[in-house]
Amino acid sequence: MARVLIVEDDAQTAAEIAAALGELGFDVECAYTGREGLLKAAADKYEAIVLDRMLPGDLDGLAVLSTLRAVGVDAPVLILSALSAVDERVRGLRAGGDDYLTKPFEFIELTARLEVLVRRRKAPQRETMLRVGDLEVDLVTREVRRAGRVMELLPREYRLLEYLMRHPGQVVTRTMLFEEVWEYRYDERTNVIDVHIGKLRRKLEEGGMPSMIQTLRGSGYVLRAAE
Template sequence: MKVLVIEDDKATADYVGGGLREEGHELDHAPDGPTGLELACSRPYDVLVVDRMLPRLDGLSLVRALRSAGQTVPILFLTSVGGIDDRVEGLEAGADDYLLKPFAFSELMARLNALMRRAPTRREETALVVGDLRMNLLARTVTRAGVAIELQPREFRLLEYLMRNRGRVMTRTMLLERVWEFHFDPKTNVVETHVSRLRAKIDRPFASEMIRTVRGSGYVLDA
C-alpha cells in the first residue's frame, strides 16, 4: 500500500510514518496543504491520510479540490476537529472515513485496510520512473537519460517488474512466477540470461549500474 500523509505536526507524521513503514507500506509526507495537493495530483496513491488544520490550504479545501479534479483515491481525515457537524462536513467534502486524535495506530491501520478493501480500482499508471530510467507503459517504450532503449517483450516485462519493486530484492522464484508465469523451476538459466541482456541495454552503456545481484538472494533495481 502506498500512502500519502498530509500532516503539519511532525510528531504525528513521524508516528504514522514509522508505523506504516514497519508494516511494509510505502509512504510520502506533505507538511502543508499545497504540497499535499500537488503530490496527490501527480503521483498514484492507494490512500490519503489528511489533517484538517493544515497551513496554507486547509484539509477540507484540499479534499474538495481533489474530488473536483476527479480524484477517487480513498481519503481518511485524521484530525482533532471532532464535533458531529465537523465529521459530517468532512465526509460531505469527499472524505471516506474520519478518525479523531488522539488515536491508536492499530485502529488507523484497520481503517486504512477497510478503505482498501472497498476502494475502486486504483487509477492506471502510465509511466514508471527510477532515477533517469523511464518506462512508458502505454507506448511500451523505455529511455534512460533520454536515450531510447529497444527491449524485447520479455525484457520489457522483466524490467517493468523490477521497476515496480524498486529497492526490493526479487528472487529467481519470484521472477519465474511473475515474469514467465512458471510455478515450477524449469531448470534453465532463463532468468540469468534475460537479466544479463537487460544489463547490457540499460546499464553498460551508461555511467552507473541500476541492476544489482544480491548473492544468494536475487536481483534489485534502484537508482
C-alpha cells in the same frame, strides 16, 4: 505495495504515522502543507491519503480534499481531526472523505481503518458466499458452516461474523465493529464487544475446532483461517 500519502503539518506526528504504516508494509510519502499535499496527490497515484483536517496556511484539509475530488483524484481519504463534534465529521465526509478519525487516536485504529479503505477498492463487487479456511457463510440463506457442520448463530453474532469474514486477515477494531454491526457511533469504551466476540469465538470453536479469531493487544481482532 500500496502507496499512502500522509498530509500532516506536525512533522513528528507525520513521522509516527509513517512509521506505523511502514511496519504494515505501506509505501509512505509525507507532505507538510496543504499545497504540497495537493501537488503530490495530483501528480502521483496513491492507494489512500491520510489528511489532517487542520493545516496551516490558506489550504486546510477540507479545501485540499474538495480540490482533489474536483480534479478527479478518487483515492480513499481518511481525515484526521482534533475536532470531534459530529457536524465536523459530517462536513469532512461530505467534502469527499471516506472515514474520519479524531485525534488523539490509537494507531491500531488508524492502520485498521486505512487497510479497510485500501482493500475495499480491490475487493470483488458481488458475492453470495464468503469463505475463510473451513468457515463458510452463505449470504443468501444466512447459513454458517464450519468444516461442513451448520452452526446456529444469533442475528447479531451472524452480523459480527459477516463483517469479520469480509475482512479476513485484517485488523478490525472494537470501534469499527460497534459502528458497522450495531450502527451507533460513539467512543465505546466498555469491554462488552469483547464479550460478544468471546461468545462468537466459543461457537466457532465448538467440538474442539481450532481458534480463528485472534485478539490483538490494544483493541482489535483478526479473523484468519485456522492452521
